[in-house]
Each structure stands twice: as C-alpha cells, then as structure tokens.
Amino acid sequence: MKKQSIKKNFIFQILYQFIILVLPLITSPYLTRVLGGHNLGIYVFSYSIGYYFVIAAMLGIAKYGQRIIASRRNDENSLRKTFWSLYYAHLIFSLVSLAAYLFFCLFQKDNKTIFFIQAIYVASALFDITWLFYGLENFKSVVIKNLFVKFTSTLLIFLFVKNPSDLWIYTLIMSCSFFAGQFSLLPQAIKLIHPVKICWNNMKEHFKPLFVLSVAVIAASLYTMFDKTLIGIFINEDNVAYYEYAYKIIQIPTSIIAVIGTVLFPRSCACYASGDIKGMKNYFKLAIIFTFFISIGSIFGLICVSDLFVELYYGSDFLPSSLILKTLTPLILIVMCGDIVRMQFLIPMKKDTAYILIAVFNAVLNLSISCILLPLIGVEGAVVGTISAELFGLIFQSIVCRKYIDWLIVIKYLLLFFMSGLVMIFAIFIIKNIFNDGWFALSLQVGFGMITYFIVSFLLVLVIERKQIIVYLRKKL
16 A cells, blocks of 8 residues: 655644534534533433443554554555455444444433434444544545535534434434434445455454554543543533533644644554664654644643634623533643553553553543542543543553653643743733733734733743754754
C-alpha cells in the first residue's frame, strides 16, 4: 500500500475535526432552548447506556486493528487475510452485543422508545471499519463520507426538531447518522481489500489480543462515559445535561489535539515494526509540542471567558455548566498528554499488559471517588473522580515509557506555553474591565487573548529554538 503524506492526513483530520466541532456549536444553542435540559439529559443518559454495548461490540479493535493493519499493509495477501478475518470476528461480537442491548431495552420502564431508537446507534458498530482506513493512513475516505453525513444530520435537526416532544426525532436523527457514517465505508473497503476465504483459525488469531485490549477499552469507557450514567443515577437527568454540555466545550480543544495522535499513530506503529525508535521519538516531540500549545492556551482561555460564554451560548438555564466547565479544564492537558504517550509509545510498542493495568486502575479509582463524592458535593464529585483517574493514568504511563520520553523537551515547552498563558490571562483581564457584556465583549476577549497567546508563544519559541531554526533555514537556502 502507498504510504500517505502526514501533512495531507493532518489537513484532512483538522478539517474533519473542525467541521464536526463547528456543527454541534451551531446546533447546541438551538437544542438547549428547544428540547431543554431535562430532555437532553434523557438523550445523553440513553446514549451513555448504548455506548457501553458499542464498546463491547468493538472490543479493542480500534487500536489493535490500526496497529496490525499498519504493520502488514506492505504485504497484500497478509493484509487481505488480516482484514477479513478481523472483520468477521468483529461481526460476531457486534451481533451478540446488539442482541444483548435489545434484550436490555425490553426491561426498560421509562423512555423505552428512546432506548429502542438508540439500538440503531448500537447497530452501527457492525460496520465500523475506520480502523482499516486509519491503519492504511487513508484518512481522506473517512473524512469525506462522514462530513456529508454530519452536514445532513445537522440540517435534519433544524428541519424536524421543533419542540420538547421531538426528542425521539432528535434521537433517531443522531442514531441514523452514526449508522450511515459507518456503513458508507464498507463498499470502499470491499473494493480496496478484495474478500478472501477465511477459516476459523484465521479469526482465532485475533481473539486473544482483542480480548486483552478490550479490557483496557472497557475500563477507559468507565471513566469517560460512566460519569454521565452515575450523575443520572445519583442526582438527575438535568445535571447530566449540564455536565454533558460543559464537557462538549472541553472536547473542542481535545478533538483538535487528538488529530496529531490519530495521524501519527499508524506511523509510530510502522516505525516500531521496522525498529526505528528514533523516528518514534521525533513523532512524539512533534505531538507533545502541539499538545502543549493548544491545551494550555485553551485551559487559561476557557477559565477566563466561561461565565459569559455559557450564559450567551447555552442560555441562562444552563449557567450551572459554567462552574463545571472551569473545573473540567485541566482535563484538556492531562487527557491529551496521556493520549500522546499511549498512542506514540505504549500501544505501538505492544505494552498491552501495562495499558490494561493502568486503564483498570483508573476506572476503579474514578468509580470509587465519583460514587463517594457525588452524593456529597454533586456533579463536582464526578469531575474530581475523572481528573484524579486521568492524572494517575498519565503518571503511570509516563513511568512505563520513561526511557523513550525526552523529559527536557517536555519541561521546556510546558514552561514556555505556561508563561504564554499567563500573559494571555493578563490581556483578557484588561479587556474584561472595559468590555464585559454581550457577544461583542466575548469576541474581543477571545480574539485578543488568542492573538496575545500566539504572538508570545511564537517569540518564546524563536528565542529557545533559534539555533535549530538557523540551521533549518540554512539548509533550505
């Protein structure tokens, strides 16, 4: 298979993440006012339940599939057998999971219709083969097809969701969009990787690594999605909506940062398969600089503007989301640093045992803290549990991969962007004293803060990396 350009893949992923982040930004204010917090809480709660069955269907195929496809993409016969044997194994697990979810729905007393509609979302796991295209570094196909689906679903929301009673329509649109996005890739996969006869032994090869990685994936889902389920159990659906819509804002910078990890992951897998450790370290350096730049700027910026942003954007009914948003901001840096270490070293180097143990420990820690604190301090208990789990996970992963991490680079750029963030806070504080109400004030605060952060960061990088920049320019000249 032809090796794809990192630059092109990065551009496609940035475009995709930008669009899928902008579209919810357009629909969220509309939905918070049309459906209201209670109905949105019901949707999020039912989605969180369906998500567990999707995770069970996917097992560890997202990471395992990318890793094995990336390592075998240069051998056509091996690639065909690997893909189809892995997909058939995945198909079996997905059908079992879908049947289990439908059985679960039969015993629901409240909002049974919504839960049954979410079965379409669970069924989308049957056709989720994005791991094939990511393993081949063919991001273009995934991006183009999913963008069309996202635009269509956004249009349908504005056309058909008009009042609180339309919750089932909104759920149907979202579930069908997941299904269509996954199913649209299957015809191209069949054309790209021609079907081949597969026996049981071919599938059997993948069972153990899939089950091994599934433990980590399921454990990780407990502290990324289970928070919303626990809030619904211990408090109420309204608070699920407040938490979810604060978390949506956090996902904007994390999704942008995740692009670099997604693009470089198959390349790191290929580097490790060929013994190129130096190449893996170079990709890690690139990823960590990008992560620090986006995450630190986002944390300081969101803390400064969250009150005004939530009131204007979601409406006064969602003001509780403002405090939740502020306390969630450290997750941007912690989660994405953990993701970079995991995607660039831990999984490509097949340190699956360490990956599983860390994920299980994180899940237990998060569940324990959340269950203790939720009844005592409310939603903030889930925030404390999540941050604690992610922080411990980052520390443990870094210890496991310590020999491959250039700590000087990490500390140097962490301090650099932290200084830029402090200057940005000062700049936003000046603007807030003059303009502190309305969309114009918010735009000024955000715009002036971003420009200040970018300029200061740029100047500091020039000072620190002046020698490397001079050498690079000389080579180009």
